[in-house]
Amino acid sequence: MGPIDVVEAMIAVGSPAPDFTLQTGNGDSVSLKNFRGEKNVVVYFYPKDFTRGCTAEACSFRDSYEAFKNLGAEVIGISGDDQKSHQTFAAEHKLQFILLSDLDGSVRKAYGVKKSLGIIPGRVSFVIDKQGIVRHVFVSQTRATAHVDEALAVLRSLA
Numbered sequence: 226m227g228p229i230d231v232v233e234a235m236i237a238v239g240s241p242a243p244d245f246t247l248q249t250g251n252g253d254s255v256s257l258k259n260f261r262g263e264k265n266v267v268v269y270f271y272p273k274d275f276t277r278g279c280t281a282e283a284c285s286f287r288d289s290y291e292a293f294k295n296l297g298a299e300v301i302g303i304s305g306d307d308q309k310s311h312q313t314f315a316a317e318h319k320l321q322f323i324l325l326s327d328l329d330g331s332v333r334k335a336y337g338v339k340k341s342l343g344i345i346p347g348r349v350s351f352v353i354d355k356q357g358i359v360r361h362v363f364v365s366q367t368r369a370t371a372h373v374d375e376a377l378a379v380l381r382s383l384a
Contacts, residue, residue, distance in 0.1 A: 235336065235337035235338065235339075235349070235362060235364075236335075236336050236337055236351065236359055236362070237359065237362070238359055238360060238361060238362055239358065239359065240358070240359050241357055241358060241359075242257060242266075242268070242336075242351065242353040242357050242358065242359050243257075243332070243335040243336060244256065244257050244258045244357075245257050245327075245331075245332045245335065247303065247325035247326060247327055247332060248308055248325065248326050249308070249311065249323060249324065249325060249326075250308045250309070250310075250311035250312030250313075250314075250315055250324060250326075251308075251312065252308060255301070255323055255325055257301075257353070257357070258357070260299055260353075260355075261355065261356065261357050262355055262356075263355065264297055264298055264299045264355060265296070265297060265298040265299075265352065265353065265354050265355055265360075265380055265383060266298060266299050266300075266301060266352075266353045267286075267293065267298055267299070267300045267301065267350060267351070267352055267353075267376045267380070268301045268303060268336075268350070268351045268353060269282070269286070269300070269301070269302050269303070269348075269349070269350040269351070269372055269376075270302075270303050270304065270327075270333055270336065270338045270346065270347060270348065270349050270350075271283070271302060271303070271304050271346070271348050271369075272304065272345050272346040272347075272348060273304060273305075273306060273346070274304060274306045274310045274311060274313075274314035274324075275310075275314060278348070278366075278367070278369040279304070279348075279369065280318065281369050281370055282348070282369035282370055282372060282373075283302060283314070283318055283320055284318055284320075285369070285370040285372075285373045286300050286302070286320075286322060286372075286373055287318065287319060287320050287321065287322070289373050289377060290321050290322055292377055293322075293376075293377070293380070296377070296380040296381065296383075296384055297380075297384070298376075298380050299322070299323065300322035300323065300376075301322065301323045301324075301325060302320075302322065302323070302324045302325070303324075303325045303326075303327050303332060303333070304324075304326070304327065304346065305326070305327055305328060305330055305333070305346060306326060307326055307328060308326050310326075311324040311325075311326060330346075333346065333347075336349070336351065341366045345366070347364070347366065348364070348365060348366045348369060348372070349362065349363065349364045350362070350363045350372040350375065350376055352376050352379040352380060352383075354383060360379055360383060361375065361376070361379040363375040363376070
């Protein structure tokens with residue numbers, strides 16, 4: 226695969242999750258590999274801070290964050306928004322989990338998360354186990370809060 230090739234298919238269940246290092250709203254770097262051997266991780270890609278569906282999804286993850294922590298998991302939200310937007314979004318909605326900026330869309334591309342209707346960044350959640358293997362993929366642009374229930378159910382099955 227050459228440098229200009231694009232991943233055409235979404236990362237499949239049973240595949241290693243592509244590693245990434247992105248910035249938080251505070252400018253800290255977070256790498257997926259840092260959780261390996263320590264925690265299961267829910268990585269959810271969402272279209273945009275402050276939109277109705279994305280706010281509902283983020284607040285649903287916030288409201289269930291203790292359940293994720295009790296299951297030994299971390300939640301990471303990724304969008305193309307910049308660090309300042311994430312910082313404001315997290316503060317306004319009291320989000321305790323990690324939000325990361327994928328400004329150039331390279332991580333979204335690495336995971337094969339396509340746009341809906343060719344223009345709206347896709348809404349996809351991945352449950353990644355402690356060994357870095359994708360255990361579940363959930364795609365739903367319109368059922369934003371369902372991503373939380375799906376992820377929790379999978380994490381319970383891994384426990």
